[in-house]
Amino acid sequence: MTTSPAVPRVQFADLDSALAALRAAGLRVTLARRVILQALFAADEPLSAEAILTRAATPELALDAASVYRNLEAFEHAGVVRHVHLGHGAGLYALIGEGEREYLYCERCGATRSLAPRQLDEIRTLLRERFGHATHAFGGEAHGAPL
Amino acid sequence: MTTSPAVPRVQFADLDSALAALRAAGLRVTLARRVILQALFAADEPLSAEAILTRAATPELALDAASVYRNLEAFEHAGVVRHVHLGHGAGLYALIGEGEREYLYCERCGATRSLAPRQLDEIRTLLRERFGHATHAFGGEAHGAPL
DNA sequence: TTTTTTGCAAAACCTTTGCAGTTGG
DNA sequence: CCAACTGCAAAGGTTTTGCAAAAAA
Numbered sequence: 001m002t003t004s005p006a007v008p009r010v011q012f013a014d015l016d017s018a019l020a021a022l023r024a025a026g027l028r029v030t031l032a033r034r035v036i037l038q039a040l041f042a043a044d045e046p047l048s049a050e051a052i053l054t055r056a057a058t059p060e061l062a063l064d065a066a067s068v069y070r071n072l073e074a075f076e077h078a079g080v081v082r083h084v085h086l087g088h089g090a091g092l093y094a095l096i097g098e099g100e101r102e103y104l105y106c107e108r109c110g111a112t113r114s115l116a117p118r119q120l121d122e123i124r125t126l127l128r129e130r131f132g133h134a135t136h137a138f139g140g141e142a143h144g145a146p147l
Numbered sequence: 148m149t150t151s152p153a154v155p156r157v158q159f160a161d162l163d164s165a166l167a168a169l170r171a172a173g174l175r176v177t178l179a180r181r182v183i184l185q186a187l188f189a190a191d192e193p194l195s196a197e198a199i200l201t202r203a204a205t206p207e208l209a210l211d212a213a214s215v216y217r218n219l220e221a222f223e224h225a226g227v228v229r230h231v232h233l234g235h236g237a238g239l240y241a242l243i244g245e246g247e248r249e250y251l252y253c254e255r256c257g258a259t260r261s262l263a264p265r266q267l268d269e270i271r272t273l274l275r276e277r278f279g280h281a282t283h284a285f286g287g288e289a290h291g292a293p294l
Numbered sequence: 295t296t297t298t299t300t301g302c303a304a305a306a307c308c309t310t311t312g313c314a315g316t317t318g319g
Numbered sequence: 320c321c322a323a324c325t326g327c328a329a330a331g332g333t334t335t336t337g338c339a340a341a342a343a344a
Contacts, residue, residue: 027323027324028317028318028319028322028323028324029318029319030317030318030323030324030325031317032324032325033324048308049308049309050308062325062326063325063326064325064326064327065308065309066309066310066311066325066326066327066328067324067325067326069308069309069310070310070324070325071324083235085232085235088230088232088238089308090307090308090309091235091308091309104278113278115278119277122273122277123270123273123274123277126269126270126273127270130266130269130270131251131260131262174298174299175297175298175299175342175343175344176343177298177299177300177342177343178342179299179300180299195333196333196334197332197333209300209301210300210301211300211301211302212333212334213300213301213302213303213334213335213336214299214300214301216333216334216335217299217300217335218299236333237332237333237334238333238334
């Protein structure tokens with residue numbers, strides 16, 4: 001696998017729109033919230049609270065786990081992130097909105113495959129037809145062929 | 148909703164075949180293992196370790212949580228149960244084998260809908276065709292119309 | 295008898311909560 | 320200024336691990 005260091009792939013929409021969503025939800029924009037969102041925007045996969053803490057910690061900012069959890073919950077209420085579980089580990093948080101991704105997790109090998117939401121449209125339709133569910137944020141787990 | 152107390156619904160195959168599977172995997176058949184499996188057979192939904200502990204505890208048997216976890220892990224290796232997560236709570240354990248069920252969990256209302264495995268055949272096929280997964284033990288989470 | 299399994303206790307994780315001090319609007 | 324937010328510390332819930340006693344084969 002090769003990487004393209006000159007053209008960093010921008011996976012999600014901009015940070016400012018996420019901050020605007022926070023303001024719209026009546027939340028204040030703080031430094032802690034900025035760096036948490038930046039960590040999520042920089043990653044192209046869901047992050048655990050601990051992973052966010054690690055990535056957002058800088059010499060000058062003493063971010064605490066409690067704040068990360070409290071903020072992620074606030075973000076979830078504001079419709080900015082969603083809280084998912086892949087496998088048996090800690091909960092993970094992923095950005096919602098423009099550029100949002102869906103995830104397929106392999107229980108056998110632990111790999112996570114990132115999908116565009118549209119790639120699950122057929123499955124969503126089938127679920128709705130068969131079981132009456134208008135599924136959003138579909139988070140299935142599969143095991144079988146490695147991802 | 149009405150119940151039929153006179154005809155208890157037998158949801159899964161027999162306890163003896165599960166015990167045979169344990170022996171086949173080189174595990175000993177102990178009283179603790181018997182009562183854990185009985186609790187799972189008696190329930191028609193996945194149970195948490197704590198739920199199993201509550202249901203399996205009797206005045207004469209001092210079953211411990213550590214034993215429940217150790218045994219559920221052993222059962223999983225032996226192919227007798229599977230370990231799933233529905234929502235954000237504790238892990239749940241469900242029987243595998245004849246009479247096995249699949250579960251659809253509503254993130255909005257918390258309800259769990261039990262399905263016959265065949266009811267997911269179409270979705271399994273679609274997943275395999277689109278993403279190359281021979282999914283077994285499909286454990287999707289959905290939210291939308293209440294279950 | 296030999297190995298596995300058990301209960302108990304302690305620890306490891308992950309997450310939540312209380313509180314006094316700080317910060318954003 | 321005032322309500323919202325923060326770090327710190329402590330607690331809560333779930334799961335794992337170490338070890339000597341008990342039970343299965």
